[in-house]
Amino acid sequence: MDAILELKNVTKYYGSGSVVTKALDGISFSVRKGEFTAIMGASGSGKSTLLNVISTIDRVSAGEIRVEGRLLTAMKEKELSLFRRDRLGFIFQEYNLLDTLTIGENIVLPLNLKKLPYEKSVQELHSVAKTLDVTEQLDKFPHELSGGQRQRAACARAIITSPALVLADEPTGALDSKATDSLLGLFASINAEGQTILMVTHSTKAASHAKRVLFIKDGGIFS
Ligand code: ADP
Numbered sequence: 001m002d003a004i005l006e007l008k009n010v011t012k013y014y015g016s017g018s019v020v021t022k023a024l025d026g027i028s029f030s031v032r033k034g035e036f037t038a039i040m041g042a043s044g045s046g047k048s049t050l051l052n053v054i055s056t057i058d059r060v061s062a063g064e065i066r067v068e069g070r071l072l073t074a075m076k077e078k079e080l081s082l083f084r085r086d087r088l089g090f091i092f093q094e095y096n097l098l099d100t101l102t103i104g105e106n107i108v109l110p111l112n113l114k115k116l117p118y119e120k121s122v123q124e125l126h127s128v129a130k131t132l133d134v135t136e137q138l139d140k141f142p143h144e145l146s147g148g149q150r151q152r153a154a155c156a157r158a159i160i161t162s163p164a165l166v167l168a169d170e171p172t173g174a175l176d177s178k179a180t181d182s183l184l185g186l187f188a189s190i191n192a193e194g195q196t197i198l199m200v201t202h203s204t205k206a207a208s209h210a211k212r213v214l215f216i217k218d219g220g221i222f223s
Pocket of ligand 1: 014015021022023041042043044045046047048049051
């Protein structure tokens with residue numbers, strides 16, 4: 001079984017008493033190693049909730065989530081935070097780069113947190129910077145870069161640890177059309193090198209670059 005991600009009957013309720021919202025309604029699907037999957041849905045369909053429970057930022061109300069066979073829904077917080085650090089990569093709509101660090105320092109941060117030896121970190125930094133075409137920007141600060149360059153740097157930071165799964169939340173949401181094409185082209189090439197990607201988006205254009213598209217509506221998945 002080469003499933004990287006498996007969801008079984010994942011359900012999420014918000015609120016209590018008479019004001020309960022069922023944000024996820026018994027979702028089951030798997031993502032295999034090497035897949036580039038997009039999850040598309042309108043506003044309010046449950047996309048953020050789904051990504052938040054997969055990324056372990058939020059807890060499910062019922063159901064199971066496994067990554068590389070490990071049952072995330074049974075892990076304690078300490079184990080989860082190490083798991084997030086070591087096995088997941090994150091890309092957000094608003095980049096989430098740290099303003100006071102250079103682009104190079106931002107990208108290499110996950111390796112520093114893992115206490116990887118300096119030489120090895122520098123080697124990895126130059127390799128991902130080349131892949132994402134941000135080598136020229138490594139000594140600059142985030143505010144000195146365009147949105148597209150910032151998102152490419154954020155992408156480099158997400159993949160520098162070779163995570164099992166990259167989770168991208170509306171990654172092109174703040175980009176113009178040219179930067180969108182460039183980023184999605186890079187997603188395709190990273191994916192061609194074996195990186196598994198799960199992207200949540202309401203953009204048909206972004207989803208069209210994925211190899212597989214799942215649709216979410218009223219908290220349920222249909223393909
Ligand atoms: P999307 O990301 O597709 O816009 P969300 O996952 O944010 O959708 O929301 C799914 C449903 O859950 C919506 O009905 C939304 O109002 C509800 N919801 C999301 N977050 C919360 C919350 N923290 N408290 C209560 N309801 C929420």
